[in-house]
Amino acid sequence: MTTTFDAIVLGGGAAGLFCAAQAGQRGKRVLVLEKAEKVGKKILISGGGRCNFTNLGAGSANYLSANPHFAKSALARYTPRDFLALVEAHGIAWHEKTLGQLFCDGSAQQVVDMLMTECAKGDVTILTSREVSEVEHREGAFIVAASGTLYGAHSLVIATGGPSIPKMGATGYAYDLARQFGLKVVEPRPALVPLTLGGEDVLFRDLSGVSAEVDASANKAIFHEAALFTHRGLSGPAILQVSSYWRHGDPVTIDFLPGRPRDWLLEAKRCAPRTQFRTLLREALPQRLADTLAERLGLDGDLGNLPDKALRAAQERLHRWTFLPNGTEGFAKAEVTAGGISTAELSSQTMETKKSPGLYAIGEAVDVTGWLGGYNFQWAWASAHACAQAL
Numbered sequence: 001m002t003t004t005f006d007a008i009v010l011g012g013g014a015a016g017l018f019c020a021a022q023a024g025q026r027g028k029r030v031l032v033l034e035k036a037e038k039v040g041k042k043i044l045i046s047g048g049g050r051c052n053f054t055n056l057g058a059g060s061a062n063y064l065s066a067n068p069h070f071a072k073s074a075l076a077r078y079t080p081r082d083f084l085a086l087v088e089a090h091g092i093a094w095h096e097k098t099l100g101q102l103f104c105d106g107s108a109q110q111v112v113d114m115l116m117t118e119c120a121k122g123d124v125t126i127l128t129s130r131e132v133s134e135v136e137h138r139e140g141a142f143i144v145a146a147s148g149t150l151y152g153a154h155s156l157v158i159a160t161g162g163p164s165i166p167k168m169g170a171t172g173y174a175y176d177l178a179r180q181f182g183l184k185v186v187e188p189r190p191a192l193v194p195l196t197l198g199g200e201d202v203l204f205r206d207l208s209g210v211s212a213e214v215d216a217s218a219n220k221a222i223f224h225e226a227a228l229f230t231h232r233g234l235s236g237p238a239i240l241q242v243s244s245y246w247r248h249g250d251p252v253t254i255d256f257l258p259g260r261p262r263d264w265l266l267e268a269k270r271c272a273p274r275t276q277f278r279t280l281l282r283e284a285l286p287q288r289l290a291d292t293l294a295e296r297l298g299l300d301g302d303l304g305n306l307p308d309k310a311l312r313a314a315q316e317r318l319h320r321w322t323f324l325p326n327g328t329e330g331f332a333k334a335e336v337t338a339g340g341i342s343t344a345e346l347s348s349q350t351m352e353t354k355k356s357p358g359l360y361a362i363g364e365a366v367d368v369t370g371w372l373g374g375y376n377f378q379w380a381w382a383s384a385h386a387c388a389q390a391l
């Protein structure tokens with residue numbers, strides 16, 4: 001064995017680096033073992049390269065988990081404002097894009113640099129190109145084998161994330177390790193992921209590239225954001241959001257004209273009977289989408305010539321258009337993984353496992369999944385902070 005540490009953090013992503021920095025600054029001797037040749041790769045590609053590093057509104061209601069209360073304590077003890085204060089202390093310029101989403105003005109590299117500086121302040125040892133393959137717990141210590149070398153520590157933090165985007169080196173190693181220590185894992189599934197269309201809905205694939213502001217809903221979750229048609233199905237923020245709630249066989253309902261007053265089509269017929277149905281739709285929606293919807297509704301011609309009953313039915317469908325996705329684009333395209341190490345196995349105060357004292361799990365590896373918009377990083381920071389205070 002080379003050196004013994006107080007804590008070994010497995011994974012040098014957002015959660016792992018932040019946890020290591022905080023524990024190091026509290027005087028702990030901390031080692032980070034990272035499989036990739038450099039740390040923080042997902043941070044670098046996040047937010048289109050600008051890293052949506054938090055969301056000012058982050059609270060437990062913005063997260064999916066088998067236990068919706070689990071994230072409350074950690075999120076309350078390390079808030080978006082706390083992270084923002086750190087970002088500002090490092091002189092990183094930022095802006096709010098929309099809906100409380102905070103991004104770097106410059107590049108996501110600034111967030112990685114900030115985490116590295118914080119780790120350096122805590123004398124954290126970071127070793128890259130070290131893939132952890134085995135862990136043993138012997139005589140009160142965790143012995144970790146990574147790329148042919150053994151490392152030892154009294155505490156071990158699982159921060160290896162989830163399997164989304166395997167081509168970036170993402171792994172399901174957290175779950176292997178959890179099962180080895182007898183911890184339950186809530187079945188991992190792709191989340192914040194485009195949905196694919198088949199059957200009758202396949203016709204909508206012709207609209208590839210068209211987007212519109214809609215209300216999208218699945219399983220009682222509803223989001224008002226843009227939906228985008230793709231050559232495989234549906235994407236865009238509204239769809240990514242509902243994808244986390246969607247399960248195979250569920251419909252996704254889209255309101256293409258949210259916020260319209262009741263009976264707006266009949267009203268339009270009365271006020272402007274010589275307006276073409278298609279023209280009316282084109283005023284509110286991108287032309288290709290308007291035309292496709294009009295065709296699928298089988299309505300054409302002047303509003304004045306269309307029966308009220310048909311217009312009422314069209315109205316109903318435009319507000320509740322039902323798609324039956326046949327799948328998702330999978331972990332290859334999923335921004336995050338829902339499910340993971342069961343929160344029932346962890347203390348919500350410290351992220352320590354109840355069965356194996358000294359063993360912790362944080363970040364995406366845990367069954368806490370945020371909405372799109374900076375919530376996942378906020379969970380990474382908050383769970384890392386909770387853990388670091390206990391190491």
Ligand code: FDA
Pocket residue numbers: 010011012013014015016033034035036039040041042043045046047048051052053054130131132133159160161162164165169170171173334335336362363364365373374375376377378380
């Ligand atoms: P993360 O995946 O970041 O880190 C895990 C680390 O463990 C990786 O570095 C990995 O290489 C390493 N590892 C895995 N197995 C290992 C092993 N066996 N041995 C050693 N190391 C191992 N979120 C958000 O809030 N705002 C945003 O803007 C975005 N944008 C975004 C874009 C894209 C394209 C993706 C894919 C994801 C996002 N996210 C996001 C989600 C966000 O990136 C994600 O939630 C966090 O990175 C999770 O942080 P973790 O540290 O838990 O895992």
